[in-house]
Amino acid sequence: MTREEIADGLAAVGYIADRDLATALLLMDMLRRPLLIEGEAGVGKTEVAKALSDLHGTNLIRLQCYEGLDQSAALYEWNYQRQLLAIKAREGADAEAIEAAIFSERFLLARPLLAAIRQDVAPVLLIDEVDRADEEFEAFLLELLSDFQVSIPELGTIVAKTIPRVVLTSNGTRELSDALRRRCLYHHLDYPSQDREVKIILTRVPGIAAALGRQVAGLIAALRREELAKVPGVAETLDWARALLGLGVADVGDDPVAVYETLACVLKTQEDRARIGRDVTDRLIAQVA
Amino acid sequence: MDAGQMLLARLAGFTATLRDNGFAVGLAEAADAARIVASPLAARPALLGAALRALVCADAAQWRKFDDLFAAYWLARGMRRVTKLAGAAPKQGAKTLRQLAEASPHGEPRATDTPTRQGNDEQNNPADRRGRREGASRSDLLARTDFRHIADPQALAEAHAQAARLARVLRTRLTRRDRAQKSGRRIDLRRTIRASIGRGGTPLDLVWRRRRDAPLKLVLLLDASGSMSLYTAVFTRFIHGAMQNFHAADAFLFHTRLVQISGAMRDKNPQRAIDRLSLLAEGVGGGTRIGECLAQFTRWHARRVLTRRAVLMIVSDGYDTGEPGALGAAMAALRKRCRTIVWLNPMLGWDGYAPVARGMAEALPHVDLFAPAHNLESLRRLEPFLAKL
DSSP states (O other), X not given: OOHHHHHHHXXXXXXXXXXXXXXXXXXXXXXXXXXXXXXXXXXXXXXXXXXXXXXXXXXXXXXXXXXXXXHHHHTEEEOHHHHHHHHHHTTTSOHHHHHHHHTSGGGEEEOHHHHHHTOSSOOXXXXXXXXXXXXXXXXXXXXXXHHOEEEETTTEEEEXXXXXXXXXXXXXXSOOOHHHHHHSEEEEOXXXXXXXXXXXXXXXXXXXXXXXXXXXXXXXXXXXXXXXXXXXXXXXXXXXXXXXXXXXXXXXXXXXXXXXXXXXXXXXXXXXXXXXXXXXHHHHHHHHO | OXXXXXXXXXXXXXXXXXXXXXXXXXXXXXXXXXXXXXXXXXXXXXXXXXXXXXHHOXXXXXXXXXXXXXXXXXXXXXXXXXXXOTTOOOOSSSOBHXXXXXXXXXXXXXXXXXXXXXXXXXXXXXXXXXXXXXXXXXXXXXXXXXXXXXXXXXXXXXXXXHHHHHHHHHHHHHHHHHHHHGGGOEEOHHHHHHHHGGGTTOOOSOOEEOOOOOOOEEXXXXXXXXXXXXXXXXXXXXXXXXXXXXXXXXXXXXXXXXXXXXXXXXXXXXXXHHHHHHHHOTTTTSOOOHHHHHHHIIIIIHHHHOOTTEEXXXXXXXXXXXXXTHHHHXXXXXXXXXXXXXXXXXXXXXXXXXXXSHHHHHHGGGOSEEEEOSSHXXXXXXXXXXXXX
């Protein structure tokens, strides 16, 4: 695949990628490295993985990280209840046979990381918000991402059937270790340019007129230049476009009241709401209408 | 040498340049870079640049810096390579590779930009020599402050010991908390069943569930303006100690600007840490704009640096020359982001001092602990109060 094919393919599944991102995705396949995507909340980091799995027609396996995430929630766990039942059911049988039976694959609960390396077709593994997990987990992840094998004491080593495409996202709540950063390709995702945002709106909101899409993108770009506590992301843009479309607004200049009332889609703190009053809204509308 | 080999030789030079600029380019990365150069991606500079950028960058700061480095090396655009500036004032004009190396990760000015205002009250005021002077000034001080005395081994050792003690105090508090929690703990059913397998399914060994506690993070904001110059050295040493002893810590200096010094102060070798600090600390000893600096901190660093488990320690005398109200607003915003705000004011130890300075009065409602601190001894006396927070 060339870079253009990747960009076109992503566009076909509804993700408008910039050229640099397409290059990074191309390198992911070429160098077999995971891709670390950083950027503000709401710029579409998670969407990249979803679009990538659509593009390759494979499964998306998602691991949401949180503080205290451990191996049993991320990698594998034995199904203890079933094991107990099995022990009761075979009471009196040969102990060795029971042990062999209960520590077999049937009793293994594969969590996302193990599931990802046991697929027949290489899936996309999304490790979301990796900065929320603890440092110890990060070290463990690093080991898995370089070897793609897991050793389970009772069962032996499981080697990856296929190497998944790994996408990691980070919001920067904690600094990631240098080792993990070095292992990964890096892409910094910014808010989309106005042109790209227009394309995103037109792709993701069916039935919207190009003129309204352009106006919404213009308003969002203007809002992002205001000093907001919570800068609206792409999801907010799409919500807003859908809201305006649903209210039958064809031109924001004709219906400033509707624009003002639907600002709830974009401004998510009371502080921002107070900052963008009626007068500011009218000024912004005048810029784009 | 054919074209491919020449390209590889150039690439080796480029990876060396990147390493000079703080990029972690290991052997594996160099090998992958060679694969990229050998692939069709090398056909166009823009493609090659994008591909190498994705490979070698590790964070947003490097991501922004890479394009300039790439253009400088491969396209020889507007760059000179300078070995060492050694005290010379940075020249305006074409950026050098070294200047790029020093560019701050968040885009705010650091050592390389020349302040526009020249302080005159600083130079003329004899009281400034002793540094004990009330009031604040708007001007930036151009002279590079000498941080060498900070590396005095004995003083440094004392500061480290104090920081270690403080780190311990905050940790003890956590263990106590943990114990108090045990009365409300629950049985971890899953692990209990797991443990019971060895007993034939009879749950003899109960496994309890406890709340996991992570140690606190310390974030230090040190006012390094002229009015604080008596205390800057003490607290810089303390910061160096805190960086080594706390599980997680971050430190910033502020005067008329805000500078992140965590990276420099994390350097275990005190001499090197001080060298790096001196590069960053231009403007130290000048005026203060606390409100602006705190607002800048909230906007650019707080999200990354402050967690719910962070204690924010501000060391300042509260003499502020910024806009009225800015400091109060900035403190209110910070209050929402962290667990505790401690404001240490060296002046509070003076006889007859009352926090009437406008800045201090604005900040006080948002502060959890307001205490005097002008040396290590006073920090030690603070331990019981800090432990109670």
